[in-house]
Amino acid sequence: MIDGVVVAALTPFDEQGALDARRIPPYVDYLLDASVGGLMVGGTTGEFVTMTSDERIEAVGAFARAVAGRVPVIAHVGHAAPAEACRLAARAAEAGADALTAITPYFHPVQPAAVEAYFRDVAAAVPTLPFHVYNYPEASGTRIAPATFRGLLDVPNLAGVKLSVATFAEVEPYLDLLGKLTVMSGNDALIVPFAEAGGTAVVSGNASVRPALLVDLFAAAQGGHTAAVERLVAELDQLRELTAAAPDRLKAALRGSGVDIGEARIRTV
Template identity: 35%
Template sequence: MPDNAPAPGDADPLGVHGVVPPTVTAFHEDESLDVETTAEHARFVVEGGADAVFPLGTNGEFPLLTGEERDRVVTAVVEEVGGDVPVIAGVGAPSTRETIARAQHAQRVGADGVVVVTPYYYPLDHEAAVGHYQDVCAAVDLPVYVYHIPSKTGNKLKLETLSELATIENLAGVKDSSKDVPWLGQAIDANPELTFLAGSDSLLFPGLEVGCTGLVSAVANAFPELVADLYEAYDAGDEARARELQSTVYDVRRAFKQGPYMAGVKTALSLRGFDAGPLRSPLRTMDDETRTALEDDLDALGVL
């Protein structure tokens, strides 16, 4: 458990804290699923200092996978690192029925918890959001973490909706990627029994400051040691060092963003000698010129 960093909420039986990378899904060159390398990436981040892993988040390209592929990813990651660190598997989908199917599979194969993104595409009102999470939580005996990312789903949870979700028996926490610090601060203040996970690399240190217990970091997919050092410095009470490392994370994040959306992580991994293959179409990898620019930037930062 943390020393100086915020403690997980009492509603969270896993006590999720520290660095929780949203691990990548690897593909072969023809974009078919590479489950072996996907599992190896989970091992890579654990060996780099991750405290838990979150397969099938945004960095895991989950909307581009079939249900069967998603099940294979969860199975492979659980088999690789389950028992070493908690595996909280992304199971969210636009429909409640599909979300429950993925969640029940995750439970069957031994995942420790499930992360449920708010349903996307269709607008979601208070009653629909509450009903969705009630049904998912009733269908499994695992802790359930809300994944709040309104920029991608189009659905932002009201604070009063979150407080009602917090009353559901096995709803354990929230991974917030809204980048809305006032919303996050108020959510933590109103629901101290939940575990909150900072879901943006722009808000790792600030997230800890407002009460997040864990850091779901895309940068940690390629440089887990960097984010683990930031968390450990904060937990040791060395906030000056944690701020300094957050500054480095900002620089790495900016370097990643010079290419196509999400291409930075897999390109940086390849520069470290870990080949997770291409992104699945319509996402694109970096061209040679941008890859070279990224390598130059990361080399100048001293993280390669």
């Protein structure tokens, strides 16, 4: 199972907006130097909604080659079209992904039966790779109920769930699955209570800028080191205020750390 801080990786684009894969190797080295637990490629922080399917697979391959097996590479393959999500899953496996995740079909709310069918189909597209459900209701428009997720527990390659939810109360129904599946909190504001509840893996967008900060915070929270937690949370709060989890702001902050990952296609400022 995946553990530690998984970086929601940024996707590099050049000044003309083209995918710029040559920037990936030094970026990967910067992240891995902080002892992160894995990389999630092509997720929300990675601006997947702005990318073609070919670009998404090119990015997965470039990250996988740069990582070279040092940590797991989780490819996000979610799509508004379920059939395309299945195709992306197969192509991501061929490109070198170690595991897969998929957000629900987005924009239009999806009924529970269709959500279950979607995840079963995407997982079955590559039955040899671990598959993680990606629950991000504020972005996708669909909230996955805990009962819907539990209906998927018989999927042979179901490995876990990423919970990008607003409150810890939405995480609590999954805590009994810790140790059985990989339960990942995807909200930086919930890192401390999640660690204190026994959580062993988080996915962080701000770790794409300051990976060591998130690694240190998660470890301190798991170890009950109150003074260190308070200090590191204050640093994280400053970073969260600066970036607002927006790709262009994250990339600007990363440049301030000495790593240039290029421009963003999504502009918020």
